[in-house]
Amino acid sequence: MKKGFDNDKYLKMQSEHIRERISKFGNKLYLEFGGKLFDDFHASRVLPGFEPDSKLQMLLQLKDQAEIVIVISAEDIEDNKMRGDYGITYDSDVLRLIDAFQSVGLYVGSVCLTKFNEQPSAVLFQKKLESIGIKSYRHYKIPGYPSDVKSIVSDEGYGKNDFIQTERPLVVITAPGPGSGKMATCLSQLYHEHKRGVKAGYAKFETFPIWNIPLKHPVNLAYEAATADLQDVNMIDPFHLEAYGVTTVNYNRDIEIFPVVNAMFELIAGESPYKSPTDMGVNMAGNCIVDDEACCIASKQEIIRRYYAALCEKKTKGYTKNDIMKLELLMKQAGVTPDDRPVVVSALEKEKITDGKPAAAIELPDGRIVTGKTSELLGAASSALLNAIKMLAGIEDEVKLISPDAIEPIQMLKTNYLGSNNPRLHTDEILTALSATAAHSDVARKALEHLPLLKGCDAHSTVLLSSVDIQIFKKLGINLTCEPKYEENGRVFHKH
Structure with a gap:
């Protein structure tokens, strides 16, 4: 099996890049951490040579500077939302993540409950955290979020949220799954930090889509296949193209929300440090692809696998969250059919x-x-x-x-x-x-x-x-x- 990705180079380059970003913001950076930290098997399949725990190993190189804040939606706790891959609820997964982080020497500072509205299950979970010595904080639903920027960036918006006490220069904001409120937590913290005279910064770490490879590269198409249930679409970042004349790739949700996020930055700090959603990212994975053909072959196989998984789910359950027609289109764009799987x-x-x-x-x-x-x-x-x-x-x-x-x-x-x-x-x-x-x-x-x-x-x-x-x-x-x-x-x- 041919390697297409230099994992050692990635660990070194990624940790250095994050250190550099920390230094740009007065030694306080809130890093929104997307994707799986411990077991990113999708990345290891489409980038042969990428180790499933690479992101964790990268964080371990920064462990003296880093602390973890785990974010969970109180609504997800109340609804008993499940992680499909582990078969456990999101609140149970928070406890699993705490154990996993602490077992490798990473400092878990606290847990933040977002969209908090005195949900009974969320209140009980907070008591559970207290009993095991983990600090917890409450963030609330803000009327008009995310469009009513002036109300959000005010004492009646972010100002009502608890200020999460943090100790270290790098605050990694992670969560059991999507929709937990990681970005909102980061921006709320920026608001409180600036009120206290601290010029903290924000950055986003997502492995996919990879911003500095082509839009229709098989690695990026495989990401669309992996998120066919979320309807994510890779797009050329128009803000980056306009600001720098350089073509980069991002995905629809980040591009759609960027004008709002940018306006929030301006209200919080007086000016925005970023001109595009690509600017906000710190991902160096694209610089560590050493054999493009090997990654293309692996990614095309992943697209076919995702297609079969959707067909089987529909057969066994009678439905699938994945868009089978979209997966067929992605196979066509990648130039493969099921027969290309030996x-x-x-x-x-x-x-x-x-x-x-x-x-x-x-x-x-x-x-x-x-x-x-x-x-x-x-x-x-x-x-x-x-x-x-x-x-x-x-x-x-x-x-x-x-x-x-x-x-x-x-x-x-x-x-x-x-x-x-x-x-x-x-x-x-x-x-x-x-x-x-x-x-x-x-x-x-x-x-x-x-x-x-x-x-x-x-x-x-x-x-x-x-x-x-x-x-x-x-x-x-x-x-x-x-x-x-x-x-x-x-x-x-x-x-x-």
């Missing part, structure tokens, strides 16, 4: 030659593709997984890693005692059986040791897989797609 072609060919039985394919790091078919003992995904590690380990195809005698008792447990109608082993069950076999089999042990090499590989199934199989592929770091159809014709309910 594992799709291989899996469908395997299905044909096995009389339409479910099949799966995995592409190995060196480009070889292995397939798996459905049998009495194994599902296609389990079969493909075993075949993949056998090939990586150089084990002959006819060698059985696990004896049928070891598989049959597991099947009996499933069908006779646990009430399953499907005797075939899921991927978690086959890996458990392989691990048990490895205790007394050198061949099984050798195969098991090659399992980590599947991280970052692509896979495709010709039918929808169970949630168990999907989670195993995710834990192994395999990029899985599925055809939007059930194994049994006519089924309308997705079994987990």
Whole structure:
């Protein structure tokens, strides 16, 4: 797998750029931090070489200067809003983030509850924070936000918000998810700081879209695919083009809100430090792409994966938040179709030659593709997984890693005692059986040791897989797609 991104260069350049921005604002910068800090797997897929925790590692280089303020909407707490990737509520995720930041040595200064209106759940959450020694503050909904700038930037607007006490030059404003009020929190703080005679600054850190690569570059198209549920659209920044005569890329929400934000800056500080939304950003990722072709290939694959994910969600739930027509348009703009995903072609060919039985394919790091078919003992995904590690380990195809005698008792447990109608082993069950076999089999042990090499590989199934199989592929770091159809014709309910 070819690297297209220099992660070490990124860590150095990004931290230096943020230090430089801090110095421009009298040694006090509020940095709105978008995207995922700990597990940015989207970035690592479209920028091969980008580590999922790169942004966290960059912050660790600034940890003596930085403190974290986590922002959460009181309305989201009251509504029990969930994080889809973790399956936990936003307030639980705040606690998770506090633990995660503190465990790596980053200082969490406080939590800010935005849109606060005495919501019972928000009040209880604030008491929970108090009990664990975390300071919390309340920010309120402001009538006329964001258009009534004069009312917002006044003692009756931002002035009513609690002033968040901070100690360090760099204040990182982050949140469990979008719509939490990060920007409003930053601007409220600027208002209070300037009232106190402190000329603090604001900057925005978003990895995507990357501002200094072309608008229709596959990396930026992949970002649109990732946010197809939010209807984000990448655009040329007209303010930057007018101010500097330079073409840069931003996205619609930042461009639409910039005149309002600019007016707020002028009311708070007398003048705006920025001439465009691009000026507000500090992202250096575009300067660290070292192999554009590798990033293009990876991003095109990501667009196809997003397309398949939307199709499968619609099949299993009956609806999808993602705009499938938009994803089809993005594939067209990127010049790809599902057939440009090699594992799709291989899996469908395997299905044909096995009389339409479910099949799966995995592409190995060196480009070889292995397939798996459905049998009495194994599902296609389990079969493909075993075949993949056998090939990586150089084990002959006819060698059985696990004896049928070891598989049959597991099947009996499933069908006779646990009430399953499907005797075939899921991927978690086959890996458990392989691990048990490895205790007394050198061949099984050798195969098991090659399992980590599947991280970052692509896979495709010709039918929808169970949630168990999907989670195993995710834990192994395999990029899985599925055809939007059930194994049994006519089924309308997705079994987990």
